[in-house]
Amino acid sequence: MKRSRTLRNRLLSPLVYLAALILLFEDWLWDLGLRPVRLVAAWPPLNALERRVAALPPYGALCVFVLPAVLLLPVKILALLAITSGHPFSGVAVTILAKIGGATLVARLYILTRPKLVTLAWFAHWHGKFMDWKNVWVGRLKASAAFRRVSMVSAMLRASARRALARLRPHGIGERHASRPVRMLRRLIAIWRARHR
Incomplete structure (x- = not known):
């Protein structure tokens, strides 16, 4: 057995x-x-x-x-x-x-x-049944050791990707040091947002 x-x-x-x-x-x-x-x-x-x-x-x-x-x-x-x-x-x-x-x-x-x-x-009947079924099986899956391992690896990969992106971004670059097209784009976005509020 x-x-x-x-x-x-x-x-x-x-x-x-x-x-x-x-x-x-x-x-x-x-x-x-x-x-x-x-x-x-x-x-x-x-x-x-x-x-x-x-x-x-x-x-x-x-x-x-x-x-x-x-x-x-x-x-x-x-x-x-x-x-x-x-x-x-x-x-x-x-x-x-x-x-x-x-x-x-x-x-x-x-x-x-x-x-x-x-x-x-x-x-509504079949939606409720499907959601109940899904919640039961998702709950079982999330309680499994395999899901916890995959979630942990996924979280570690996301964290390392965020750190890598943070290293690529220039720090301390303000509006004065941004390139002209970037400054113009920021102004256009600010104007568009102001008009649509």
């Missing part, structure tokens, strides 16, 4: 590490995608579009929420065709860009459409 449990743990261990990496990657993609979208959402035409999406009726919101998956499916198929026809770099690059772009768009649309979607009884 103990031997079969040890064997099972050894066989499942790589899958747990893989699941931990995927979960961390998905969290990173979600955060990475929402930051620039929040900045771009301040742009008046996009802001107006988001208000229109938020005002849609429930089934209209569902159509908009499902739209990125439908639109990205042909892109992913073309990326697979590129890989199989001898263009692996292009195919993988398109797949990664589609994944990041799709995750960004779905994250924003989820935030905008969720209040209307949960008014649909069937959606």
